[in-house]
Amino acid sequence: MWVSCARRFGVWIAALAVSGGPVQAEEPKPDEVKLPPLQVLLEKPVELPGNKLTTRVVRVVLPQGYKTPLHTHEGPGPRYVLRGRVKVEEGGQVHEYGPGEVFWESGQWTTAENIGQGEVELLIVELAAVK
Incomplete structure (x- = not known):
């Protein structure tokens, strides 16, 4: 049995040598790669004091029925x-948002209330001047 396997392996190696090696797919050129169109979720001009910013990305989970106390963030975003x-x-306005939606907070006093079934999970980006 080992002799038979060795012969088959030898035949396979010989075939690879004759063919120039295993066939590999060529990588596409950058101009051939088609990316899906971008979907802009939010675009907003921002004026901040100074040229240097601290950017924080924070994940927040609010339990069902929870309402935050009146608060502010380090910066808008x-x-x-x-x-x-x-x-x-x-700022005296009330809005409701669901999964996949983006909204802008100005950095003013705000509250957020979970009005759905289950938890609310938010990704908060804060843009603030360096302290």
């Missing part, structure tokens, strides 16, 4: 709802 439904009150 986009907020992305990963899951759940949230009601945000800021």
Whole structure:
């Protein structure tokens, strides 16, 4: 049996040598790669004091029915709802957001309330001047 396997292996090696080696797919050239179109979720001009910024990305999970106390963040920035439904009150305006939606907080006093079933998970990006 070992002799038979060795012969087959030898035949396979010989075939590779004659053919120039195993066939490998060529990598596509950069101009041949088609990316899906970008979907802009939010675009907002921002004026911040100074040229240097501290950027923080924070993940927040609010339990069902929870409402934050009145608070501010280190700076303005986009907020992305990963899951759940949230009601945000800021600057006298009230808005509701769900999964996949992006909204802007200005850095003013705000509250956020979980108005859905289950937890709310938010991704918060804060843009603040370096202290």
